[in-house]
Amino acid sequence: MDKLTLFKQIQEKKSFLCIGLDTDLHKIPKHLLEYEDPIFEFNKQIIDATKDLAVAYKPNTAFYEALGAKGWQSLARTLDYIPNDIFTIADAKRGDIGNTSRLYAQAFFDRMNFDSITVAPYMGVDSVSPFLSFEGKWVILLALTSNEGSQDFQMIQSGDGKPLFQHVLEKSQEWGSANNLMYVVGATRGEFIAEVRKIVPDHFFLVPGVGAQGGSLEEVAKYGMNAHCGLLVNSSRGIIYASDGEDFAQVARDEARKLQAEMEELLQKFCK
Numbered sequence: 001m002d003k004l005t006l007f008k009q010i011q012e013k014k015s016f017l018c019i020g021l022d023t024d025l026h027k028i029p030k031h032l033l034e035y036e037d038p039i040f041e042f043n044k045q046i047i048d049a050t051k052d053l054a055v056a057y058k059p060n061t062a063f064y065e066a067l068g069a070k071g072w073q074s075l076a077r078t079l080d081y082i083p084n085d086i087f088t089i090a091d092a093k094r095g096d097i098g099n100t101s102r103l104y105a106q107a108f109f110d111r112m113n114f115d116s117i118t119v120a121p122y123m124g125v126d127s128v129s130p131f132l133s134f135e136g137k138w139v140i141l142l143a144l145t146s147n148e149g150s151q152d153f154q155m156i157q158s159g160d161g162k163p164l165f166q167h168v169l170e171k172s173q174e175w176g177s178a179n180n181l182m183y184v185v186g187a188t189r190g191e192f193i194a195e196v197r198k199i200v201p202d203h204f205f206l207v208p209g210v211g212a213q214g215g216s217l218e219e220v221a222k223y224g225m226n227a228h229c230g231l232l233v234n235s236s237r238g239i240i241y242a243s244d245g246e247d248f249a250q251v252a253r254d255e256a257r258k259l260q261a262e263m264e265e266l267l268q269k270f271c272k
């Protein structure tokens with residue numbers, strides 16, 4: 001999916017919501033365990049209940065990989081079930097020496113046909129470029145993550161006074177463009193979102209950290225939105241585990257709807 005198509009979806013749905021499918025056998029409603037593939041059944045019902053409110057779905061691959069071959073199967077079935085006009089993100093945080101990265105890219109882009117994958121920048125250009133060579137696909141590079149440990153390396157200042165995340169943003173612009181490269185910027189890092197936006201004015205950000213991690217959606221939109229919205233804001237647990245009863249899909253919809261309604265107002269206010 002290209003940038004303008006993504007923006008069109010955002011305009012039509014009045015939403016920049018990404019729903020995280022962090023589906024855990026221990027957290028899904030007990031009655032689903034009777035199904036042959038409970039993970040897929042859960043995802044299917046969440047997708048059915050929210051597909052008019054979300055512009056992206058983001059399965060975090062760890063939740064599927066942990067289940068071995070069966071988990072990979074549930075992931076593939078889930079991906080196939082997501083409507084074609086909704087952007088898909090493999091939150092896999094990959095990156096290795098070039099020939100290995102190429103195989104990761106083949107796995108997620110050819111074998112599974114995800115639109116995008118999250119990639120760690122730490123190993124540099126040859127670890128990221130193989131993902132960028134896939135026409136029509138996106139790399140979402142970890143820039144400033146939402147977790148506490150982001151302080152450990154991403155905030156370290158080099159001799160020129162710039163934090164490491166700034167080097168990641170600047171250097172990686174030599175590798176890709178706003179048409180195939182997005183950045184992960186955590187909602188919990190509100191104070192830095194404006195700075196990041198100055199460095200990469202046109203790129204989309206994938207913003208995790210609202211909901212369960214406590215980041216502010218209003219702040220993210222105020223400091224991060226650009227003329228094409230430029231934001232995909234993710235919520236996983238806050239939506240998919242809002243109820244563990246038989247009503248889980250309806251309650252997930254209610255939570256997604258609350259975020260979408262807020263997003264509609266924020267788009268009117270800041271998307272200029």
Ligand SMILES: O=c1ccn([C@@H]2O[C@H](COP(=O)(O)O)[C@@H](O)[C@H]2O)c(=O)[nH]1
Pocket residue numbers: 020022060091144145146147184185186208209210211212213234235236237238
């Ligand atoms: O900086 C990052 C990068 C990725 N994540 C992932 O996003 C979701 C967040 O889930 P919530 O339940 O909405 O907190 C999860 O898959 C993380 O692995 C992140 O949180 N921060």
